Amino acid sequence: MNGTIEAPTIEYALLAPLLVVFGAAIVGVLVEAFAPRYLRSAIHLPLTLLSLAGAFALAVWQALKGVPTKPAAMGAVAVDGPALFIWGTILILAFVSVLLIKDEEHFVGSAAAVPGSAEEEQALIERAAHTEVYPLLMFAVGGMLLFPAANDLLVAFVALEVMSLPLYLLCGLARRRRLLSQEAAVKYFLLGAFSSAFFLYGTALLYGFAGSVELARINLALGTVGGQDTLLYIGAALLGVGLLFKIGAAPFQAWKPDVYQGSPTPVTALMASGTLVAAFGALLRVFWVGLGGLDWDWRPVLYGVAILTMVVGAILAITQTDIKRMLAYSSVAHGGFLLIGVIATGHTQAENTSALSGLLFYLVAYGFTTVGAFAVVTMVRDAGGEAWHLSRWAGLGKRSPLLAGVFAFFLLAFAGIPLTSGFFGKYAIFQAAVDNGATPLVIIGVVASAVAAFFYVRVIVLMFFSDPAADGPSVVLPSRGTAAVVGVAALATVVLGVYPQPVLDLAHTAAQSLFVR
Amino acid sequence: MEPAEIIQHSGGAIGAAWLMIALPLVGAAVLLLGGRRTDKFGHLLGVLMAVASFVVAALSFAQLLGFAPGERRRGIELYEFIPGLAKVGLLVDPLSISFCLLITFVGSLIHIYSIGYMAHDPNRRRFFAYLNLFVAAMLLLVLADNYVALFVGWEGVGLASYLLIGFWQHKPSAATAAKKAFIVNRVGDFGLLLGIFTIFATFHTLAFSDVLGNASKASSGTLTAIGLLLLVGACGKSAQLPLQSWLLDAMEGPTPVSALIHAATMVTAGVYLIVRSGPIFQGAETAQLVVTIVGVATLLAGAIIGTAKDDIKKALAGSTMSQIGYMVLAAGVGPVGYAFAIAHLITHGFFKADMFLGAGSVMHAMNDEVDMRKYGALRKVMPLTFWTFLIGYLAIIGFPLLSGYFTKDGIIEVAMEHNAILGWLAVIGAGITGFYMSRLVFMTFFGAKRWEPTAHPHESPAVMTVPLIVLSIGAIVLGWFLIMGNRFMTFLAPAVGAPEEMPAFHPFSVPGLATLALVAIGAAYAWMKYGRAEVPAVAPRGSFLTTFARRDLYGDALNEALFMRPGQWLTRLAVFFDNRGVDGLVNGLAAGIGGTSGRLRRVQTGFVRSYALSIFLGAAVLAGAWLVVGNL
């Protein structure tokens, strides 16, 4: 404490992907500020896509260059195997989602205008568009990248907010059904803020316990510090609340259906894929790096949460009548399956590797499929915009067999039918779980997925086995972007379902260099 | 004296014995697959095949006689049927060859007869196809050298019988009768199958040579079990109590069928089975006793039923039952009885076929009227039919020097030796036979005309009468020929064994005379009641006993009460249980989950504050749980 503060060392090379994304976001803001309206989207789109691609390239280069073994930026950010893998995943998914978003059709002309009011008309007439969407999205993505890489709880908190705040806004920007959209935004915002408060308080308590917010230090303290267990336990629990909220685990899943339903579908797609991946990355890091020594305590707790999540997700989805809500509940259920993977992390290197790689693979597989599914949802429209109500999907198989076929394929992947990516995802996680003696959990998971299969199958029945309604929705000719999204997603689902080996290897190597402590 | 060893044989007519089966089989195949194309010559082909296989049988017989008695059991390897379970081969020995001769000879005659009888039936071709099929199956049954092949033939004749009983399938009664026959037979097969399983479990082989040769080594308990199970099979096929009920309904079939299958050949398969499996029964006292009892019971039951039937064919069917009862009785007695059983079987084959065809000829004349009360005084109109029928009649009641006299009395004799009670019961049976057969003859050929106005009886064409004549000749001479000097017993001995000293034939024994007396009485009573007296056009209500007999001793009623109704009830119950119970459980589970979901989703009220509450409580629970777990 001699008053001199030495400048922190920052490994810019390691953080390059992050910096690129955030940089692009800021540039985007500047574009909003200075570029003329008619130019903006023309600038934004390439900017966004290129920066995402660039970031991805950098991440790959990083991985090729050899995964570093000590955290960067004074231990604030850990760019290790899993982090890089997750980065790659998120960047691709984000890229794909951008292709969806590019279809401005989804977003309101001027969010400030009251629905049905004159100025909205006006906005529509002059084809106003919220090009802010792009910078917002970039910020969100940046947060997603930072969140799983955050090596201390403060950074984690900041990343959490950076990721969430733009999303809150994006939720409210739907062009159609604006009431729902805005409601979704409010709900997401209030609940998000609420839960992040819990996260923060948990951080505080852990800080009080360990005297530091660095995960590694906390883990160290677990062994040494004594007598303050209550502090520790409550802190860990509240921290857990924040994280579990983001992945939508029961009993913190309530927001998911509402938000997924209300938000513009492309945003939903991003949340359902990117946010989930990021949140799981963070969850793993916190629980594995920060509370690794405490696993005897958190494993049983997560056990319960996982079971609850799978059951609630599967059961509630059965009676849904809104396609997006149904997908939301299905993503809750999948969150439960993923939690099995978290629980399956064990003590030996091998166990962790298998569990971790399984988890990572599942995230990739699920991410692609879910983006694809939502992309299909954007294409099925009638007068009132996207046709969400399932009854409107009746007989789609006759109207446009190809699209219905692809969607059915995605659903089968969700259900985990062999020769789809979903199957291997489930398999990898179940395998790991059985290896680490979590067989009962697996059995419950299996039963849950049997129940879940029901509502996926139900949609297929609607699309193929029942006759189309007279005024049924029409399938819009997809914009090039959307078509590409669906194509990529379908391709990924097939390839990962038939020959998952390469991705598995990738995940394996990523998982081998465990989270750096 | 024990049965002789089986000698593997090849060459000669016996070597080609399989042709006996193959020829009619080919005939059937051609006629069935050929379809309408073969309509023109179908019947001729059928006859040809039957006759051809008779020729083969005769030649084989001749060749067999060429061997010394001890070498008259010839086995012919055919091919491996079920690897590890059974090879298929033929066994040509005195027993099987006698059957072959009977089947092919009577069979051929009936084929010929059918040309005339079925002349006007559009489906005559199919009829001949089925007849050929039957002949083939029946020959396989008797020629098989193991139990599996025997069973194949066994079921084959069952099938043929099913097809032929139901030949006029558009008549519901015929269809039902056919189905009934098959199912009741299946009950018998159930026993036979179990018998075969037991045999295999005991000996790990099903070949007659191995099984029967080593039967003595098996425990008497096992043998009894096998014996009884085989008996069940025999009862089914030979319409013995308690599986007799199908035979009377089987008369729905065309008359030649009744003559060939339900009188001369198929129904005697049970007797064949028992005789063939002799060594097993000889090792099982109890089984033998049961066999004899069944025989006697059936012979009485059949006779009683015969007394009350007005349907000429049913009356004859009753007598068939009863006559087979005699055979079974004899077969149950053991080696002494075997010869008589088979001899009676053969003679019966002749005279009963003769009478059935005669009845057919009558029906043919009276445009398919079967009610004897509408007959009468036909002897003038159709003399040939009458005389041949008369011979058959005299043969069956055992009129001295006709074949029935020798064979049936022979059976009564041995039965008497074996067990007096059974013997006397058999005698009584003979008496009743005398009554009901006379009744039948008087009602049909004597007395006043009671014809329907539309009826214009006439003698049948030669193609039908010639077989009658041939058969009646057989009915006259065969008995004497077979029994005198124990000719048949000695011939059969190598196949089935024989008692040490041959029984001498003495015509004037007490039972013999008693039989004659009773038969005479029965005939006389019949004369008074149906010959002299007027026969009412409609049957009088009659005493309880009469109804008892008319209703087939309530056999059907019993089956219905015991099996059919409970069965139907059980079926309904099972179906209900399956839909409501098993399937209900499955659907109920699904519905349950759905319901839970429906209720649970109400928790999602849509109020953000309730969500916040769930988070809040969730956090509390989480922390609590963690504390609990942590402090464990």
Added chain:
Amino acid sequence: MPWLSTLMGVSVLGALGVTLVRNDKLAKQFTLVVSLIVLALTVAMAVQFSPNGDKFQFAETYDWIPAFGVHYGVAVDGIALVLILLSAILVPIVVLASWHDAEAGKRSVRTYFSLLLVLEAMMIGVFAATDVFLFYVFFEAMLIPMYFMIGSYGGAQRSYAAVKFLLYSLFGGLLMLVAVIALYSIAGKGTFMFPDLVGTIQDVTTQKWLFLGFFIAFAIKAPLWPFHTWLPDAAAQAPAGAAVLLVGVLDKVGTYGMLRFCLELFPDAAKFFTPLVITLSVIGIVYGAIVAIGQTDMKRLIAYTSVSHFGFIAMGVFAMTTSAGAGATLYMVNHGFSTGALFLIAGFLIYRRGSQFIADYGGVQKVAPVLAGTFLVAGLSSLSLPGLSTFVSEFMVLTGTYQRYVVPAVIATVGVILAAIYILWMYQRMMNGPTAESVKSLPDLNAREKWVVAPLVALLLVFGFYPKPLLDVINPAVKDTLSSVSVTDPQPAVPVAQEGQ
């Protein structure tokens, strides 16, 4: 030459090809040709199979997913071979039979036939798989094409039936998945290859759990009482062709799995559970038959007869004697032919009259003798009349079972009587008696339909009198299986010196 992969490849390519053909008639002919090619190849392969050679022949093994120890491993032993043969024979027949089925509900004809070919590939794969995981993959994936065939081309209740079928089987499959995973990690061999896994699980309790995992899946598939209720719905709603493949082949995967996996992987557990399984089978035999008697819908009736027959097969498998095992395997094949014939002819009737209720028929024999005749033959094969191949298998199963379990065998034999009742009663109600008005104008079988039925009847007859070719292939495989379960046939009470029997 990689026979098995070729077989599957041809079918898959064919399936793709069909979707490309623009005109329906062409598509049908194309499908027929493809399926015939597959049949020819299969026969060519079968001819080269040497019964007393190594257990598994035509083996191909490549790594598929090393991370999971999963291989693409295919090969056949006698058991698998005959079942593949069965599938290859049935498919062309079904194609020919369902020539017009798909046109009923203005749905894509081409899709139907390409699904057929996809299904064929998977059927071959599931029997040929020597890698447990691969087996599982096919086991589950097979459901999908069948699901669509029932759901899109079936009768009035089709979607209910299809969903029930899919979920029921899926549930079983998922339980099996757990067992598969556990098998892998407990065996700890790092591979899913079946031969390497045999005998790795020693602990009996573990065996029991894993056995149950596999067995329930197979019992649902087979289906065994009380898991059977999906079958009548599915079979009754499916188009005749699909029903044939469903009951004739797909369900065999269940019994095949019992014989191949339940027995060889978990011998001790298998022995432990034998009483249970035998009981279930016997119940199934009698129960299925009785319920069949009470049916008013002919397709449901046939389905229930199959429940009864599957009881026989399962009993034969678990009786663990050579003749019972071989009989059960042979039964799988014969049952395919006989039920196939029944379903197809019933299908022809329904196509003509437009109703599958027995009560709507009567006296058909008079107007359509050939149809009635073939139907009778098929029926007789279903009641296993000697001279038809089904008899041989049923006889072997019962004889074999009787050697070890007398009482069950006796009860099972009652099924012989019941079979006569349900078949003949149905036949009488439909074909005999005065001809019903509604069927007065019913045409008899046309040439195409005759070509459908003829091969089946021929096969039933030929193997009825000369089953040796099949049994020579099956017997060694079964003996091998039983020896790996280490059971030996019971000895006769009276040993007979016999030559070669």
Added chain:
Amino acid sequence: MTTHYLVLSALLFAIGGVGVLVRRNAIVVFMCVELMLNACNLAFVTFARQNGNLDGQLIAFFVMIVAAAEVVIGLAIIVTIFRTRRSASVDDASLLKY
């Protein structure tokens, strides 16, 4: 005696939490969330004192910034929905349910 501060912060956090549950007005609900954040800040500072390092105090600043950002976003959202619905009651926004 830092315990009191901790108790206070716990109290504030609890009050904030309960406030979120009981108040209808979106603005107030949001304020309660802010209150919770500040409770956290108090805790951080206290612990910083307790542990004798500055991290806590540092974090408090971060939190303030984040909170500020949150306010910006939050108010924006709340105002839009208020303008649409003419009501700031969170209970009115309950179209999305079940």
